[in-house]
Amino acid sequence: MTRDDLASFRAGFAHCELVMLADTSAGTVLTFASAIHQGQERLDDLCTTACTLFRSELPVFGLAVLSGPRGSKLFLQSPRDPSEVICAVLGPRADVPTICAALGRLADQESVT
Amino acid sequence: MTDHPSIATILARAAALGTDSQTLNAPTAEEAQGFVLDALAACIAPRDLTILDGGQPLLRLEAAAGQLSRLVSLPDTAPAEARALAGHPLMFTDLETVARTLARLLPGDQQLQCRSAPPAQPPDPAQPGIAVDALYRQLGLAPPDAVIPDRWAYLLDAAEEMLIAVVEPGKAPRQICPDRPMTGALERQIRTLLDPPTPAINTLDKNEILFFTLASDPDLAIGLAQEGAHPRAMVIEAGAMAEVAAFWASLAHVPLACAR
Numbered sequence: 102m103t104r105d106d107l108a109s110f111r112a113g114f115a116h117c118e119l120v121m122l123a124d125t126s127a128g129t130v131l132t133f134a135s136a137i138h139q140g141q142e143r144l145d146d147l148c149t150t151a152c153t154l155f156r157s158e159l160p161v162f163g164l165a166v167l168s169g170p171r172g173s174k175l176f177l178q179s180p181r182d183p184s185e186v187i188c189a190v191l192g193p194r195a196d197v198p199t200i201c202a203a204l205g206r207l208a209d210q211e212s213v214t
Numbered sequence: 215m216t217d218h219p220s221i222a223t224i225l226a227r228a229a230a231l232g233t234d235s236q237t238l239n240a241p242t243a244e245e246a247q248g249f250v251l252d253a254l255a256a257c258i259a260p261r262d263l264t265i266l267d268g269g270q271p272l273l274r275l276e277a278a279a280g281q282l283s284r285l286v287s288l289p290d291t292a293p294a295e296a297r298a299l300a301g302h303p304l305m306f307t308d309l310e311t312v313a314r315t316l317a318r319l320l321p322g323d324q325q326l327q328c329r330s331a332p333p334a335q336p337p338d339p340a341q342p343g344i345a346v347d348a349l350y351r352q353l354g355l356a357p358p359d360a361v362i363p364d365r366w367a368y369l370l371d372a373a374e375e376m377l378i379a380v381v382e383p384g385k386a387p388r389q390i391c392p393d394r395p396m397t398g399a400l401e402r403q404i405r406t407l408l409d410p411p412t413p414a415i416n417t418l419d420k421n422e423i424l425f426f427t428l429a430s431d432p433d434l435a436i437g438l439a440q441e442g443a444h445p446r447a448m449v450i451e452a453g454a455m456a457e458v459a460a461f462w463a464s465l466a467h468v469p470l471a472c473a474r
Contacts, residue, residue, distance in 0.1 A: 115237070154426065159407070160403055160426075160428050160429060160430065161426040161427070161428075162426075162427055162428055162429035163426075163432065164427050164455070165425065165426035165427075166424070166425045166426070166459040167423075167424050168422065168423050168425070168459040168462045169419060169421050169422035169423070170421050170465075172463055173463050193463050193464065194238065194464070195460070195463075196460070197457070197459055198456040198457050201455075201456040
């Protein structure tokens with residue numbers, strides 16, 4: 102999955118601020134695309150949350166959604182390699198179900214290429 | 215970054231929305247009026263706000279410090295007494311006129327957008343204008359924070375048809391959907407999640423909820439939240455997870471109609 106893939110995905114949704122691909126086995130950010138400049142600290146925080154969700158004793162598998170007054174964060178494991186997690190940061194007015202479905206299609210496309 | 219929650223929230227929302235101006239499909243008057251009042255309330259520094267309907271300018275307002283300070287320009291459809299106020303500093307005695315004007319110009323079934331710019335001249339501090347809170351009350355609206363004292367209970371009510379079970383510390387699990395009994399293994403799993411310290415709870419900020427699907431039962435999703443010191447969980451159909459999460463996120467900013 103390239104930065105261009107993430108950028109074109111993000112451009113499809115006005116309330117999608119950031120899309121990032123994280124490697125939770127190494128705890129690193131592989132690539133990302135964002136509407137505005139993102140500090141490394143914010144990317145690292147998102148990566149840490151992905152690692153906490155998918156690499157701790159939590160029984161999380163597949164998809165996790167963290168929602169609050171500032172919007173929602175989606176975390177989706179890649180079907181091809183579950184250690185890779187696509188993260189998306191959405192604004193509070195985002196259409197979460199539609200973006201979740203699109204994120205699933207993005208991950209599925211990646212798994213067959 | 216300041217610790218003031220409202221400032222932090224406003225900054226985060228601005229960042230989350232990127233550089234695009236906000237657009238809202240407002241099918242009801244409450245949503246249309248709430249959209250404009252939300253935009254006014256978010257103005258800390260003086261701002262000149264242009265409200266567009268379907269891409270066309272509808273009205274221009276000037277706001278600062280959570281106060282509506284001036285009606286800059288209004289369409290011909292606005293009440294004559296409001297058009298007479300345009301361009302002049304507003305006073306609290308103009309509250310009814312301004313509320314009536316907003317009600318007339320924002321009847322719902324609109325596609326609204328808000329553009330923000332610095333005002334041509336700073337507002338006169340001796341003329342503070344009309345508090346947005348007073349406009350909320352005059353229009354029969356209230357921010358949900360004021361009308362939803364217990365968001366968790368509100369969510370449970372709203373998501374009743376999707377709920378399978380609710381687990382709260384110190385209480386027996388409540389089975390909501392008798393057709394989908396919660397297994398003992400799932401119940402034990404949730405109780406483990408609710409016993410602090412848990413990594414899941416540590417990932418939650420105030421008023422956040424975490425939904426996730428399970429490897430053991432991919433058709434189910436667990437929602438974890440923490441109200442005060444007490445973590446709690448709900449079990450829902452996995453297919454409803456995104457909708458319920460979006461509903462929870464929307465609770466913070468969509469004004470709700472309430473009794474005057």
